[in-house]
Amino acid sequence: MAFDLTARLDERRARQRFRQPTLMDGPCGRTAVVDGREHLNFCANDYLGLAGDPEVVAAFRDAADRWGVGSGASHLVCGHQRPHQQLEEALAAHTGRERALLFSTGYMANIGAITALVGKGDALFQDRLNHASLLDAGLLSGARFRRFAHNDAAALAGQLARSDAGRKLVVTDGVFSMDGDQAPLAAYLDACEADDAWLMVDDAHGLGVLDGQGRGTAFAQGVNGRVPVYMGTLGKALGTAGAFVAGSNELIETLIQFARTYVYTTAMPAAVAAATLVSLDKARREPQRRAHLNALIQRFRRGAAELGYTLMDSDTPIQPILIGDDGAALALSRALAAHGVLVSAIRPPTVPEGQARLRVTLSAAHREADVDRLLGALEDNACRV
Ligand SMILES: *Cc1c(COP(=O)(O)O)cnc(C)c1O
Numbered sequence: 001m002a003f004d005l006t007a008r009l010d011e012r013r014a015r016q017r018f019r020q021p022t023l024m025d026g027p028c029g030r031t032a033v034v035d036g037r038e039h040l041n042f043c044a045n046d047y048l049g050l051a052g053d054p055e056v057v058a059a060f061r062d063a064a065d066r067w068g069v070g071s072g073a074s075h076l077v078c079g080h081q082r083p084h085q086q087l088e089e090a091l092a093a094h095t096g097r098e099r100a101l102l103f104s105t106g107y108m109a110n111i112g113a114i115t116a117l118v119g120k121g122d123a124l125f126q127d128r129l130n131h132a133s134l135l136d137a138g139l140l141s142g143a144r145f146r147r148f149a150h151n152d153a154a155a156l157a158g159q160l161a162r163s164d165a166g167r168k169l170v171v172t173d174g175v176f177s178m179d180g181d182q183a184p185l186a187a188y189l190d191a192c193e194a195d196d197a198w199l200m201v202d203d204a205h206g207l208g209v210l211d212g213q214g215r216g217t218a219f220a221q222g223v224n225g226r227v228p229v230y231m232g233t234l235g236k237a238l239g240t241a242g243a244f245v246a247g248s249n250e251l252i253e254t255l256i257q258f259a260r261t262y263v264y265t266t267a268m269p270a271a272v273a274a275a276t277l278v279s280l281d282k283a284r285r286e287p288q289r290r291a292h293l294n295a296l297i298q299r300f301r302r303g304a305a306e307l308g309y310t311l312m313d314s315d316t317p318i319q320p321i322l323i324g325d326d327g328a329a330l331a332l333s334r335a336l337a338a339h340g341v342l343v344s345a346i347r348p349p350t351v352p353e354g355q356a357r358l359r360v361t362l363s364a365a366h367r368e369a370d371v372d373r374l375l376g377a378l379e380d381n382a383c384r385v
Contacts, residue, residue: 049365050239063274079267112259123165153187174217180314208237
């Protein structure tokens with residue numbers, strides 16, 4: 001009786017909110033095999049097409065031969081192997097910081113960094129639309145936790161000025177995962193610097209994609225040197241898995257001492273680090289991937305707008321089509337799948353009520369003709385809002 005799971009699940013079904021994983025029969029790439037049929041894949045965060053890149057795969061295989069599969073322990077015990085060290089150094093150099101520290105996932109990096117930096121007596125300020133891992137970290141930290149209106153630097157400045165907390169940490173996504181827009185970092189930094197607060201940027205969707213060398217949102221906006229805490233993930237544009245925090249030597253030493261999701265977990269396999277060294281190098285040195293991706297983004301936006309769909313204010317590979325109603329978003333996603341095109345429907349609580357959407361993500365792995373097929377499938381569909 002106490003655990004009436006059936007009623008809870010039924011209620012979720014009734015509200016069109018029931019979620020299920022799609023079973024994929026193949027690697028992440030421009031196409032995906034689902035139910036025995038090949039589809040174009042517009043769901044992945046593999047923005048540069050590196051997840052299945054032959055050189056990255058070969059680096060993974062070679063490193064598995066050399067380093068085995070499991071690291072066997074946490075970094076501080078005996079899990080920190082040479083490829084982990086090399087990757088930390090490469091990530092620090094790439095992001096223009098003194099040091100970087102690896103975490104097993106982005107979720108863990110955010111939990112670890114925020115709870116290490118603020119606690120009782122401190123204050124934390126977050127954009128309302130920040131990623132779930134950042135919001136969870138805020139609740140776990142014990143700090144006073146305030147959320148400000150999306151991308152509203154004036155609202156943030158007001159909250160900072162009214163706070164008398166010891167330490168003040170402001171946290172934002174660099175590129176918002178469900179909207180695709182960028183945070184106004186310069187305005188946030190002005191507010192932070194006026195109030196002795198620190199800014200942390202979660203650049204899961206900016207790293208590899210923005211800036212001429214893929215160095216992310218802070219470089220693209222010309223403010224990289226002013227951001228004290230930079231977090232990036234490896235499972236999106238870099239095509240592998242894991243995450244890191246980059247910053248000053250003191251910041252990294254602090255995380256090594258106090259970030260519990262760093263201390264109390266097994267280090268990622270060295271082969272993942274070795275593969276990421278190669279994908280990071282390719283992300284940096286193959287700007288043609290970003291050029292192609294940007295051309296696809298423009299092509300999609302032009303075409304979808306001509307069809308009368310509502311797009312969001314995004315110049316990144318995340319190109320949501322705003323639908324509104326949960327059931328309508330789901331129906332359109334299913335109709336596109338019937339046309340051989342995979343696009344996920346994103347519903348509350350991942351996005352605010354009444355803002356269900358199709359989250360189209362583009363990748364350098366796509367061809368112009370793929371985008372045209374997506375547009376064709378959208379055109380054939382009556383479910384327009
Ligand atoms: C994906 C994502 C994360 C989580 O990273 P994982 O490595 O997948 O755990 C954190 N923040 C943002 C903004 C993300 O999009």
